[in-house]
Amino acid sequence: xxxxxxxxxxxxxxxxxxxxxxxxxxxxxxxxxxxxxxxxxxxxxxxxxxxxxxxxxxxxxxxxxxxxxxxxxxxxxxxxxxxxxxxxxxxxxxxxxxxxxxxxxxxxxxxxxxxxxxxxxxxxxxxxxxxxxxxxxxxxxxxxxxxxxxxxxxxxxxxxxxxxxxxxxxxxxxxxxxxxxxxxxxxxx
Amino acid sequence: xxxxxxxxxxxxxxxxxxxxxxxxxxxxxxxxxxxxxxxxxxxxxxxxxxxxxxxxxxxxxxxxxxxxxxxxxxxxxxxxxxxxxxxxxxxxxxxxxxxxxxxxxxxxxxxxxxxxxxxxxxxxxxxxxxxxxxxxxxxxxxxxxxxxxxxxxxxxxxxxxxxxxxxxxxxxxxxxxxxxxxxxxxxxxxxxxxxxxxxxxxxxxxxxxxxxxxxxxxxxxxxxxxxxxxxxxxx
Numbered sequence: 001x002x003x004x005x006x007x008x009x010x011x012x013x014x015x016x017x018x019x020x021x022x023x024x025x026x027x028x029x030x031x032x033x034x035x036x037x038x039x040x041x042x043x044x045x046x047x048x049x050x051x052x053x054x055x056x057x058x059x060x061x062x063x064x065x066x067x068x069x070x071x072x073x074x075x076x077x078x079x080x081x082x083x084x085x086x087x088x089x090x091x092x093x094x095x096x097x098x099x100x101x102x103x104x105x106x107x108x109x110x111x112x113x114x115x116x117x118x119x120x121x122x123x124x125x126x127x128x129x130x131x132x133x134x135x136x137x138x139x140x141x142x143x144x145x146x147x148x149x150x151x152x153x154x155x156x157x158x159x160x161x162x163x164x165x166x167x168x169x170x171x172x173x174x175x176x177x178x179x180x181x182x183x184x185x186x187x188x189x
Numbered sequence: 190x191x192x193x194x195x196x197x198x199x200x201x202x203x204x205x206x207x208x209x210x211x212x213x214x215x216x217x218x219x220x221x222x223x224x225x226x227x228x229x230x231x232x233x234x235x236x237x238x239x240x241x242x243x244x245x246x247x248x249x250x251x252x253x254x255x256x257x258x259x260x261x262x263x264x265x266x267x268x269x270x271x272x273x274x275x276x277x278x279x280x281x282x283x284x285x286x287x288x289x290x291x292x293x294x295x296x297x298x299x300x301x302x303x304x305x306x307x308x309x310x311x312x313x314x315x316x317x318x319x320x321x322x323x324x325x326x327x328x329x330x331x332x333x334x335x336x337x338x339x340x341x342x343x344x345x346x347x348x349x350x351x352x353x354x355x356x357x358x359x360x361x362x363x364x365x366x367x368x369x370x371x372x373x374x375x376x377x378x379x380x381x382x383x384x385x386x387x388x389x390x391x392x393x394x395x396x397x398x399x400x401x402x403x404x405x406x407x408x409x410x411x412x413x414x415x416x417x418x419x420x421x422x423x424x
Contacts, residue, residue, distance in 0.1 A: 016362045020220035028213035035209045045207040056216045064363055064399070098205040124203060127196055146197035147204055174193055181193075 008072055016063045023060050030073050031056075033148065034080045037158070040143040041084035043094040043132075048084065055083035074150075074157035081140075081158050088136070097132045099125055130180035138173035145170055285322065285332075286314025294319050298336065300403065303423050305333055331409040333423065337402055356413065358396070360420045365398030367413045396420055 006014070006022070008029075014022035027034075034056065039048035059079045066075055099121065131142060144155040145166075152170075156163040190198070288310055295302055297313045308321035309329075317336050324330030356367045396407045396416040400423070407420055 013362050017359050020217055023220065024213045024217040027216050031212040032209045035212060036206050039206055048207070049210045049212075053210075053212055053215050053219070056212060057219050060216070060220060068362075099200075099203050100205045123196075124200060128200060128204070131197070131200075142197060146194065147201055149198070149201055174191070177197075178193060 009069065012063070012066065012068075012072060015060065016066075020060070023063075026072065027056050030076055033073065034076060037077050037080050037144075037148060038084040038087075040097075040147060041081060041140055042087050043097065044087075045095070047087045051084040051087045052080050055080040058083070071154075074154045077150075077154075077158045078160055082160070085140075097128050099128060127181065130177055133180060134173060134176060137169065138176055141166060141169045142173050142177065285312035285320045286318065288312050300335075300337065303333075303335060303400065303403070303405065305331070305419060305423055308333070331407065331411075331419070334406040334408070335403050337404070358398075358413065358417060360396070360398040360417060361400070363399050365396060365420070367394065367396050367416060369394040369413070 006025075008026065011022045011026050015026060031052070034052045035048055038052040038055070039045065042048045042051060056076070056079075059076050062079065066072070131139060134142070141155065141159065144150045144158055145152070150158060152163050152166050156166045159166065161169075289297070289312070291302060291311055294311045294313045297316050298319045302311070302319055302321065304321055305323065308323055310322040310326060312320045312322065314320070318334055319336065320332050320334040322329045322332055356369075358365045358367050394409070394411060394413075394416060396413075396419075398405055398420060405420070405423065407416055407423075409416065409419070411419065
């Protein structure tokens with residue numbers, strides 16, 4: 001007989017009772033997004049790792065406050081984001097976000113021509129650079145929504161703001177991003 | 190979604206992130222290195238507690254002594270303070286509040302009562318503390334009190350009197366405390382974040398634990414094991 005793996009709720013319950021290994025399993029499931037969240041905020045590998053690790057240890061201590069049955073990921077990411085923002089204010093060096101090398105990029109159904117691929121890569125790089133140049137609040141909300149793929153509600157939880165605030169911040173950040181990309185007045189579309 | 194949003198979303202898989210470190214292993218190592226599990230350092234999900242043992246009877250602090258403890262309690266931090274000497278106390282009559290029906294009790298406190306079966310009496314005091322009494326009114330066998338405690342906000346401070354022992358326990362997965370010894374005071378943050386206090390009703394041992402937004406307090410002359418069994422039967 002094959003026993004089923006424990007559910008997230010079961011692992012949370014075990015972790016609440018002090019089972020560090022159960023918490024480790026939960027972390028393993030979410031560590032990539034936790035680290036990337038910290039990295040998008042700090043833009044520094046060492047800071048991101050340190051922030052994420054510290055935040056996850058804090059999350060373990062805070063588990064008694066975690067509402068049973070609620071999704072764990074946004075709750076964890078909120079703690080990570082908070083820790084990462086603290087690092088952001090104190091650290092000095094920032095990496096620029098970069099695109100993956102072309103050969104690593106996921107391929108589409110039809111391979112573009114080398115010229116087309118180059119142009120697309122340049123456009124993407126310009127977009128990423130423009131995003132990177134935004135002010136902190138704009139950059140973080142857009143990173144959560146589009147680079148991490150979080151929904152409005154999840155982003156609200158992660159940033160500890162209301163959903164309506166996420167909407168308005170996103171809208172303003174997009175407007176400023178358009179200005180970055182094309183300083184002359186006009187449509188983005 | 191505008192074109193710009195679509196272009197941003199298309200970047201999702203293309204950002205050159207550093208390799209994700211093995212955070213799980215690092216966190217597990219860190220947890221193993223901790224001297225005790227965190228919940229033992231955070232006895233309850235609320236800012237509880239000055240627990241003071243007193244010699245006998247149901248006692249209350251003098252206003253001056255209480256005030257000094259409130260001042261002490263407002264300090265943030267994770268320090269445990271053991272009091273070498275207890276403040277002077279004066280005897281007062283203990284009052285569980287108005288005896289009311291269940292519906293009225295729930296209306297007054299604003300939440301649905303949890304119980305261990307049908308109580309012999311329900312009291313509400315100050316519009317916020319509901320006490321379910323089991324056994325005869327003059328000599329109750331068990332009192333289950335419940336009230337809204339503030340969500341834990343990160344600080345924990347307790348002052349223990351000599352003669353009282355406190356054990357960290359787990360009740361239904363939530364951290365709790367078993368306080369044995371003599372009568373004691375419990376101080377906590379109420380739903381508005383104000384420091385407030387509650388006396389215990391019985392001379393027996395006390396189990397404190399959180400269930401959602403509520404602080405539950407079970408007082409009876411029972412052992413820790415019996416108290417935990419009772420607590421897990423609370424519905």
